[in-house]
Amino acid sequence: MNGIETRRRSTKAILYVLLAVILVLYGFPFVYLLLTSFKTPSEAIAVPPSVVPDVWTLENYVAALAKEGVVPALVNSVVTAVLSTLFSLVLAVPAAYAVTRYRTPSGRVFVLAALVTRMVPTIAIGAPLVETMRALGISDTSFALAIAHTTISLPLSIWLMASFFEAIPDELEEAAKMDGASRLGALWRVVLPVVSGGLAVTAIFAFLASWNEFLFALLLTSVRAQTTPIVIANFQTQFGLDWGAMTALAAVYSLPVILLTLALQRHIVAGLTLGAVKG
Amino acid sequence: MAPAALFLAAFVLWPLVRFVSNAFYDISPIAGGPRTPVGLQNFIDAFASASFQGASVRTVVYTFVVVSLEFAIGLVVALIFAALGRRSAVFRTVFMYPLMIAPVVAGLLWRFLLVDNFGIVNEILVRAGILESSSQVGWLSDPKIALFSVALPDIWLTTSFITLVLFAGLQTIPGEILEAARIDGARFPTMLFRVIIPLLRPVIAVALIVRGIDAARAFDIILIQTNGGPQESTTTLSLLIYRTMTRYGDIGLASAMGTIYLIGMLLVASVAVTAIWRPGEAR
Numbered sequence: 001m002n003g004i005e006t007r008r009r010s011t012k013a014i015l016y017v018l019l020a021v022i023l024v025l026y027g028f029p030f031v032y033l034l035l036t037s038f039k040t041p042s043e044a045i046a047v048p049p050s051v052v053p054d055v056w057t058l059e060n061y062v063a064a065l066a067k068e069g070v071v072p073a074l075v076n077s078v079v080t081a082v083l084s085t086l087f088s089l090v091l092a093v094p095a096a097y098a099v100t101r102y103r104t105p106s107g108r109v110f111v112l113a114a115l116v117t118r119m120v121p122t123i124a125i126g127a128p129l130v131e132t133m134r135a136l137g138i139s140d141t142s143f144a145l146a147i148a149h150t151t152i153s154l155p156l157s158i159w160l161m162a163s164f165f166e167a168i169p170d171e172l173e174e175a176a177k178m179d180g181a182s183r184l185g186a187l188w189r190v191v192l193p194v195v196s197g198g199l200a201v202t203a204i205f206a207f208l209a210s211w212n213e214f215l216f217a218l219l220l221t222s223v224r225a226q227t228t229p230i231v232i233a234n235f236q237t238q239f240g241l242d243w244g245a246m247t248a249l250a251a252v253y254s255l256p257v258i259l260l261t262l263a264l265q266r267h268i269v270a271g272l273t274l275g276a277v278k279g
Numbered sequence: 280m281a282p283a284a285l286f287l288a289a290f291v292l293w294p295l296v297r298f299v300s301n302a303f304y305d306i307s308p309i310a311g312g313p314r315t316p317v318g319l320q321n322f323i324d325a326f327a328s329a330s331f332q333g334a335s336v337r338t339v340v341y342t343f344v345v346v347s348l349e350f351a352i353g354l355v356v357a358l359i360f361a362a363l364g365r366r367s368a369v370f371r372t373v374f375m376y377p378l379m380i381a382p383v384v385a386g387l388l389w390r391f392l393l394v395d396n397f398g399i400v401n402e403i404l405v406r407a408g409i410l411e412s413s414s415q416v417g418w419l420s421d422p423k424i425a426l427f428s429v430a431l432p433d434i435w436l437t438t439s440f441i442t443l444v445l446f447a448g449l450q451t452i453p454g455e456i457l458e459a460a461r462i463d464g465a466r467f468p469t470m471l472f473r474v475i476i477p478l479l480r481p482v483i484a485v486a487l488i489v490r491g492i493d494a495a496r497a498f499d500i501i502l503i504q505t506n507g508g509p510q511e512s513t514t515t516l517s518l519l520i521y522r523t524m525t526r527y528g529d530i531g532l533a534s535a536m537g538t539i540y541l542i543g544m545l546l547v548a549s550v551a552v553t554a555i556w557r558p559g560e561a562r
Contacts, residue, residue, distance in 0.1 A: 004449055004457065004475075005364040015359050022356060023373055029435065030376065032399060033388050047397045048405075048413065087286075095283035110284060117291050119492050119544045123521050124537045127530070128294035128301075151290050154283060212381035214499035215521075229383040233503055236387075243391055250384045258379045262372055 030254075037061065037251045041244035060248035070249065073231040076142055077253075080217075080227055081210040083146035088153045088206035089199065096161035097187060101170075111162065117155050125151060126219040133220060142225045148216040153206035160205065164198030165191070204261060211257060228253050299541075301534035308528025321535035331536055333511065334519040337426055338495055338540075341515055344430045345494040346487055352434070353441030353486075358471075360442070361449040375443065377436045386503035389432035393418035419505050422512035429504050429513050433497055441486045448482035449475070488551050495544060516540050 006012055032051065036044050037060050039053040044060070064070060099107040126148070133144040168191060176186040192199070217227045232253065235246045302322065305315045325331050356374065360367040377385065392400050401413040410416060418428040452475065460474050476483070498517040501507070507514035507522065514522075516536065524533035 004358065004361040004452070006362045012363065015362055019356075019359050019363070019367075019370055022359075023370060026374060026377070026435070029388055029392060030380070032392065036391075045397045048402050049397050049399045051399070091283040091286055113287070116545070117287065118489075119496075119541065119548060120291065120295060121496055121517055121520065121537055121540060122498065123517065123524065123533075124298045124541065125291055125294045127524060127533075128297040129290065132290075132294065147290060150286070154287065158283060208379060212379075212383075214381070214383050229381050229499070232381075232387065233383050233499075236503075246387060247391070250388065254380050254384055258376050261379050262376065 033247050034251055034255075036244070037247040039244065041242070044244035044247065045241075060244040061252070063242075064245040064248040064252070067231075067245065069226065069231055070228075073226050073228045074253075076221075076225055077211060077227040077229075080142045080145045080149065080225070081207045083142060084149040084153060084210040085203050085206040087146060087150040088157045089203060091150070091154055092157035092161050092202065093192075093199075094187075096158045097165055097191070099158070100162050100165040111158065115155060115159065117151065122152075122215045123219075126216050129216075130219055140220070140222050140225050145217060145220050145225055145227070146210065148220055149210035149213055150206075152213065152216075153209040156209070157202045157206055160202045161195070161198060164195045164202075168194055200264065204264065208257065208261075298534050299538050301530055302538045304531050306530040308530065317531065321531045322539065324532055325535045325539060330511065330514070330519060331516075334514050334516045337513070338515040338517075341426060341430055341497065341501075342491055342494045344427060345433050345497075346491050348430075348434050349438045349441050349490060350483075350487060353438050354445055356438070356442045357445035357449060360446050371443070371446070375439045378439050380436060382432075382436065382497075382500040383503050385432040385436045386429075386500040389435070390419060390504045393428055393431070395420065420509055422510045425505055425509060425512045429501050432504070433494060433500050436500070437490060437493070441490060444482060444486040445479065448479045452478050484552065488548060491551070492544065492548065 006015070035052060038056050038058070039050075040055055040057055040059055041063070043050065043054060095110070099111055129148055130139075133139050133141075133147075136144070138144040172190060172194065173183075173186045176190040177183070181189065212229065213227075214229045214233070217230050218233075221227065221230065228249070232246065232249055235242050235249070303316060303318060305317045305320070307313050360371055363370075392398055395401060395414040395417050398413070398418075400418070401410060401416060404410040404416070405413050416424075419425050456474060456478070457470065460470050465473070496517055497515065498521065501513055501515060501518060502521075505513045507518045517540075520533050520536050520540070523529050523536060
């Protein structure tokens with residue numbers, strides 16, 4: 001019970017109605033996308049538009065997945081996002097731990113600097129990175145794209161992990177060290193299991209940041225490593241305005257992550273709001 | 280901390296240094312072509328260019344529209360959630376889903392909803408008797424309103440973030456404070472503006488700054504809807520910089536524009552932090 005919760009039944013009823021209206025408006029666009037993906041390609045662009053399909057069909061899904069480059073792009077998206085998530089966690093966990101446990105001025109500067117990277121326009125890093133990746137001989141690979149995506153997710157991951165580490169009392173590690181564990185041993189065996197929920201949240205954010213990213217993928221990949229957002233965007237130029245297939249691929253791409261994150265939503269809300277509310 | 284710092288130095292700081300230094304050269308678009316130092320000429324050109332001025336204004340307008348609408352809707356929904364207490368959990372879940380959707384998908388989806396003729400939005404407005412024909416409003420093809428229309432998917436996509444942050448902030452307001460205000464006879468609007476919003480100030484600051492930074496950088500969501508058109512009416516700075524670099528191949532000028540943009544962002548963000556964050560100050 002929070003201070004704002006209302007006790008009056010009539011107020012509650014009005015609020016529920018208002019909320020229902022907002023949610024219908026909010027939910028409609030994606031529901032409409034799903035419904036459209038099951039229409040025939042011609043019904044998808046019929047005038048006037050229908051909401052519910054006249055004929056339910058998987059035609060758009062078959063057409064979308066059969067298009068050249070679509071399946072490899074889905075594979076690339078998974079590979080890139082998994083790699084980037086790994087890079088992000090491996091780099092963020094020790095950094096966040098050091099920042100929260102040693103509380104040095106350089107640590108604060110570091111966290112601030114990490115946040116400032118969020119203000120840098122993607123193109124300012126992306127264009128020089130194209131040359132860097134070429135120099136490293138990894139142009140147009142998922143590995144290179146994963147590195148670029150990690151520049152987005154790493155600052156956020158450090159921030160998130162730092163707030164999770166903050167919540168752990170120092171005594172926990174002191175006890176482990178009394179029992180003869182090294183600092184690293186204490187981190188690995190005592191602290192990490194306690195923040196496993198926080199790790200999961202951080203991993204999901206890093207994964208989503210890579211999964212949904214567009215501009216780095218546009219600049220750093222051409223054929224081999226192309227990810228799905230680029231392919232979806234190309235539906236409009238390369239194949240004309242193929243709305244039916246576009247809605248089908250968009251559904252295939254979005255629905256799994258929506259369902260996954262909704263299943264884990266309690267943790268995610270915690271992760272989203274932790275840093276902000278602590279101020 | 281060291282590996283992460285090294286990573287950021289190599290893949291953020293170093294590219295950024297190269298980007299900023301490019302702003303002082305005239306660079307041939309051909310790879311390996313000549314670089315001629317030109318001093319501040321690119322910056323002078325950028326400030327003098329009408330498209331840069333226009334894009335700067337549009338970036339500010341776009342960011343303002345997105346952030347203010349998101350804040351208004353986000354606060355109302357967060358207050359409704361808080362007023363309903365525990366029972367609102369299911370609704371909160373549903374409300375969160377657009378956060379997971381790729382901006383490219385959101386942009387295309389809204390373009391599909393807003394397109395004239397077979398777009399569902401105009402069809403609904405016609406059925407409701409608000410419009411006379413489904414091609415009456417060209418949401419994305421009328422230069423006068425296109426900048427507001429392209430903001431819609433961004434608002435749809437990320438209002439949830441503001442709601443969730445504000446909702447979490449509302450949970451931290453002690454019930455006694457609100458109870459005391461209520462006993463003093465304060466009505467809801469007074470409570471909202473005199474008690475709740477001042478107490479939430481640090482949380483509001485974080486939410487607005489994070490969203491403001493992201494809205495000002497919006498790229499793919501606009502590109503996919505209008506590609507900056509019609510008549511440049513939706514060309515914000517991020518699109519202009521991208522186009523100057525890739526289509527016109529003027530790396531020096533694009534870098535100068537990007538550098539000005541970055542400095543502007545840093546200034547606005549630090550002003551915002553000191554002006555609205557500052558905790559403990561009497562309102």
